[in-house]
Amino acid sequence: MRLRQGGVATAEERTWEREQKRRLELAGQADAERRNDELQRWIRALEHVLLWSLDHPVRVSFPAMMEPLPDFQPGDLARPLQPPSPQNFQPKPLNAFTRLLPGAKERFQMRWEQGRVLYEEACQQWQQLEQQRQRELARAQEEHEVTTANALEQHRCVMELEKDFQTGKRAAVEDCLTAALQSSVYPGGFPNAFKLIYRRREREMLVEYEFPRPATSFRARRATAM
Numbered sequence: 001m002r003l004r005q006g007g008v009a010t011a012e013e014r015t016w017e018r019e020q021k022r023r024l025e026l027a028g029q030a031d032a033e034r035r036n037d038e039l040q041r042w043i044r045a046l047e048h049v050l051l052w053s054l055d056h057p058v059r060v061s062f063p064a065m066m067e068p069l070p071d072f073q074p075g076d077l078a079r080p081l082q083p084p085s086p087q088n089f090q091p092k093p094l095n096a097f098t099r100l101l102p103g104a105k106e107r108f109q110m111r112w113e114q115g116r117v118l119y120e121e122a123c124q125q126w127q128q129l130e131q132q133r134q135r136e137l138a139r140a141q142e143e144h145e146v147t148t149a150n151a152l153e154q155h156r157c158v159m160e161l162e163k164d165f166q167t168g169k170r171a172a173v174e175d176c177l178t179a180a181l182q183s184s185v186y187p188g189g190f191p192n193a194f195k196l197i198y199r200r201r202e203r204e205m206l207v208e209y210e211f212p213r214p215a216t217s218f219r220a221r222r223a224t225a226m
Contacts, residue, residue, distance in 0.1 A: 058180045062162040067151045072144045077137040081130045084122040089115035173198045177205065 091111035098104050164172035174196060181194060194209040 058177065058184060060165065060176045060180050062158055062165075065158045065161075066155050069151050070144060070147045072141070074137055074140050077133055077140060081126060081133060083126050083130075084119060086119055089119035089122070091115060168200050168203065170198050170200050173200075173205070181207075 091108055094104055094108055161172055161176070165176050177196060177198075181196075194207060196205060196207045198205050
């Protein structure tokens with residue numbers, strides 16, 4: 001309880017304290033009711049886990065375990081670069097009128113020589129870019145071949161695992177069913193801890209699964225005087 005100077009609370013202060021206490025209790029009660037509603041929904045979900053599981057048996061899909069084979073898509077690397085065209089670097093030919101102009105032939109010859117130099121530079125640049133494209137394409141092809149080889153090796157391992165599973169090898173059966181159980185869908189907060197042992201001779205699978213122990217309800221805490 002808040003005290004005024006002198007140690008004695010006024011009637012107004014006591015009323016304010018009671019109002020604050022009432023608000024705290026109401027807030028705590030509302031929070032407890034909300035948490036109880038969530039708890040009851042979770043309990044109902046847990047009660048239906050077994051029935052839901054019977055309608056959704058655990059299946060081991062070996063094709064789903066296989067990684068997809070990569071698709072080689074080089075994009076622009078597969079398209080050769082167009083070489084420069086010499087016509088784009090040649091000056092416009094002289095006509096009957098421009099030939100008569102003083103120095104026309106000399107200027108034409110100079111522009112022709114400049115175009116030739118620019119064309120050779122463009123060809124060198126094109127050759128460098130084209131060689132770079134071919135190197136990058138070859139590198140992409142090598143990476144694709146490595147990725148494809150890894151995927152095919154993974155397929156071979158999956159097929160070998162399937163063969164061991166069908167023949168009842170203990171390690172294969174336990175590994176496959178462990179992966180299937182781990183990928184199962186359960187209500188939020190449901191633990192996914194279990195142990196399993198496969199008896200090959202009896203063709204039995206023993207599964208020890210941990211189920212949660214939820215609280216039965218929540219209670220609001222009583223507000224105390226300040």
